[in-house]
């Protein structure tokens with residue numbers, strides 16, 4: 339059996355068998371410990387901590403918000419994160435206290451650790467909990483600044499990111515491994531950055547915003563870029579004005595002289611001029627030189643599996659191997675791709691389909707889909723709603739708030755939430771401060787959870803949001 343005793347902010351666990359005492363200085367001590375049974379033979383503090391955490395996880399989950407009134411949890415970040423159910427949060431946006439920079443005048447605050455290692459240890463513990471509570475298709479935006487020691491930049495954001503990427507967590511029945519995937523390092527450039535007195539280096543004008551998803555991230559990740567498009571800076575016009583997106587073969591042939599005339603008029607004179615072989619490599623580069631260009635495409639793209647099954651059936655009927663097919667077609671290692679359903683598979687071209695038909699003598703079932711073609715315009719077209727904001731975000735710093743000094747601009751959580759939180763998802767800011775994330779989430783009609791240790795800041799959150807629901811340890 340093991341016994342517990344709480345002493346102020348610490349928990350003493352005694353193993354009766356060995357009479358060994360373990361002291362846990364975590365905020366965990368604020369929980370009323372429950373009997374955990376006898377973890378025979380397991381004597382490390384971390385084992386007990388894990389058991390304790392699991393007990394807490396299983397028994398003490400908070401009730402998730404059901405409307406857009408921000409739920410403000412007052413207290414330590416780890417205390418509250420452990421009480422949020424797994425895979426329940428769609429979008430995390432936060433800015434933790436930076437290391438060695440500010441004092442928030444509250445016991446248990448993060449940021450006062452003696453070394454960058456101790457600081458990243460703490461944030462890593464937080465990030466592990468975040469990984470557990472983030473939905474499979476969720477996103478984590480971490481705005482974290484750096485610190486100088488003896489005139490040397492400590493690379494704190496990168497150190498933390500690196501450790502996060504190496505951290506792997508097992509979850510679920512099958513102890514599936516999950517970890518973090520770093521999708522972007524966004525630069526938040528501050529056009530109104532503070533003037534700096536430094537004489538032997540450059541002024542700091544930006545902060546990183548690390549954008550993570552879970553590494554079991556699948557194709558269905560929630561990312562709605564259309565909600566955060568920004569206007570194009572230059573006023574370039576599409577060079578295909580008035581031309582249809584697709585043409586039949588006859589229409590294309592009829593229009594060809596006009597297209598050629600227009601292209602001659604464009605008279606490209608830029609850096610790719612004369613580079614006709616693999617012009618600029620990018621579609622943009624190629625379009626610059628070739629101007630208006632239509633490419634021949636299948637009208638209907640049938641799923642690969644359907645054609646693969648169909649071809650397999652006919653190949654079996656005709657009893658022909660893939661090697662034989664290649665031989666007959668005059669190819670080497672090509673036919674095999676038509677009989678694969680994985681990423682290495684491909685559909686036969688229009689010409690190959692007709693040749694295959696002669697060899698395999700299959701019916702007409704898919705002839706229409708596989709042979710009907712049209713011509714599709716290949717120019718760069720402006721998106722009517724603007725462009726992807728990219729990974730360089732120019733945002734003025736937030737206006738000075740007399741009671742909270744490290745407020746981030748509303749545009750930061752606004753972009754994160756609009757792009758990565760579905761309308762019925764929950765937004766979380768585990769270091770809420772003055773509640774910028776809560777305010778924006780409420781305006782965007784999203785449910786939100788805020789965690790903040792300093793009760794004084796909760797008053798600011800109250801002021802900034804129409805309404806909040808506040809919960810503290812005592813409740």
Ligand SMILES: C[S@@+](CC[C@H](N)C(=O)[O-])C[C@H]1O[C@@H](n2cnc3c(N)ncnc32)[C@H](O)[C@@H]1O
Nearest residue numbers: 414415435442447448745746769771772774791
């Ligand atoms: C950089 S500020 C967040 C500012 C916020 N983004 C805003 O716009 O107001 C970090 C916040 O984390 C809080 N904090 C520090 N240690 C904490 C802990 N252990 N648990 C919860 N919050 C903590 C601080 O009180 C501070 O308000």
